[in-house]
Structure formats: structure tokens, C-alpha cells
Amino acid sequence: MIIQQAFTGSGKMLKGGLHCHTTRSDGRGTPEEVIRLHYEKGYDFLAITDHRNYNFKTYAPDIPVTIIPGMEFDNHIEGGKGFRTFHTVCIGPAKEDGNGYEQDQRLESGKAKDQYEYQAYLDDIHAKGNLTIYCHPEWSSTPARYFENMQGNFAMEICNSGCAYEYDMDCDAAYWDEILGQGKRIYGVAADDGHRMYQHCNGWVMVNAENNINSILAALKDGKFYSSCGPEIYNFYVEDGIAVVECSEVDRIRFHCAKHPTRIERAEDGGTITRAERDLRNKNGDLEYMYIRASVVDKNGKIAWTNPIFFE
Secondary structure (H helix, E strand, O other): OEEOHHHOOOOOOEEEEOOEOOOOOOOOOOHHHHHHHHHHOOOOEEEOOOEOEOEOOOOOOOOOOEEEOEEEEEEEOOOOOOOOEEEEEEEOOOHHHOOOOOOOOEOOOEOOOOHHHHHHHHHHHHHOOOEEEEOOOOOOOOOHHHOOOOOOOOEEEEEEHHHHHHHOOOOOOOOHHHHHOOOOOOEEEEEOOEOOHHHOOOOEEEEOOOOOHHHHHHHHHOOOEEEEOOOOEEEEEEEOOEEEEEEEEEOEEEEEEOOEEEEEEEOOOOOOEEEEEEEOEOOOOOEOOOEEEEEEEOOOOOEEEOOOEEOO
């Protein structure tokens, strides 16, 4: 049996936000207001990722939400007509654990014309001990070919609820399978990118970790999480060539791989389902895919996504 890393062990999974803004940049809520709102919505941890303004502080020390150090870095791609940009969420350890940034350190926007020039910024972020997430590719007008060769991103945003609400973009894993299908390993996260208060707390990760910064970062880096805008996923594994998903009550369960159209198991007669199976073997009994991932969709159209199980 191959169990996706998020579902090993029996501890409580932590609910977390990895991308939000406050009045420290262009958000509408103060850091304290944003932290309190996330606590009210059941979050265990939160990264305050204001634009090019690094943060370590909690701002609400009486609220038991673990603050993950971080910021969002941006780069407008010059040339041609229209708009393209690279945005990267950076999250890292405490200062004493090797984070190379300072509280309130402000950076200038990047000036790279393509992903290869932008790599120097990523290399510097990684050298400072931070993990990186590639943000909202649809909103950024960057199909996979614009960012697929960036090195060192542990994840990309597969849902950005702020972009989904305001622009109907970055709703459901755009370009993820295109990159996975090249044999590249990159995890997928749901996030808010909340600026206005109503944009917060609509997309999150559920992480198999202890509630401290280093454990959360290690679990994220290792893919020990799933992402959601509503439904819960309880297990995802492959046994004897059969992929199995167990989840809360949903309308349909989907299996995704770059080498075939989406396979869907649907509830019957207006009901719900909580489990689905998919045979991944070819006619010779061999696994014919490099990876498999799953997503579940409830009756309101809310989605949750597993990270992939890789076979190669």
C-alpha cells in the first residue's frame, strides 16, 4: 500500500493559511484583525505575506495561532503589450533557526524578463532558508511554459480564492498536471491571497504536523498536506493498483493524471458519496501512470485536492 503522506499517522491535522495581506502592504485589515478572523474560522497557523515586507511578528499574542514568517515577492515582466508577472510566496523558519531576513525588511520588486532571470531571486530566497510557492498562474497570465523550469519551488497555487472570487481565475489546479506530466514533482496549495476581509478564510491547507513553525514547514516541504475550500479528505492511497479516496460527503470524486481525461465517480439520484476507487493498471496489470492525484467536489461546487502519489 502507498499512502499519500498527508494521511499517515493519527494526529490532528492543522488548518493553515499560506497567503494573506494586511495593512502592512495593500490589505484592508490590520494584522491583528486578520489573525483574529482566522482564529475564529478555526485556523491553527497563518503566514502574513505582505508584498515585499517580511514578517515574523504575531501582532495578536493572546490568540493561539502560530505565525509562519513570510512575505510575497513580485516581479513585473517587462516587454510587449498587456500584463504578465511572477509572484512568489516565501515562508521560512524563525530568525534563530536560520531565516536570513529581518523583521520589516522591505525589498524592491524584481526586474527579470523571464523565468531564467527570475531564478536568481528564487536562489536568494532559498539561500535565506525560505520555501517558495509559485502564485496564481492564471491571474499572472503565465501558462506553464512561463514558469515550468523554475527551480526550487516546493509548491504552486492550485486555487487562489481571491482570484477566484474577483476574476474567476485560479479556481482548480490550472497547469498543475501539465507540469506533473513532465515528471516534475511540485505540490499544490489552496490559498486566499486575501486583501479585503471577505476574501480571507476561503482556501486553506490541512497539514499533518505538530503545531510549531519547524514541524509545519517540514511537513509542507514533504507534501504531508492536502488543500481545501470546504470538503474534508480522510485518506488517499493505492493498494494492488487501485487508487482509493475517502472523504466527507461530496457530489463527485475525481482522479487526475496527465495521461488521461479526468475519471469521475458521481453520486447517484441526488445523493452523496464518501469513497471512490479507480483501477490504475493497464491490460498487463502494470501501473501505467507516473502519478495519480484526486479531488472531491461537494454539492456547492467547493473542492478539496490531494497531493499526488508518485510512482516514478
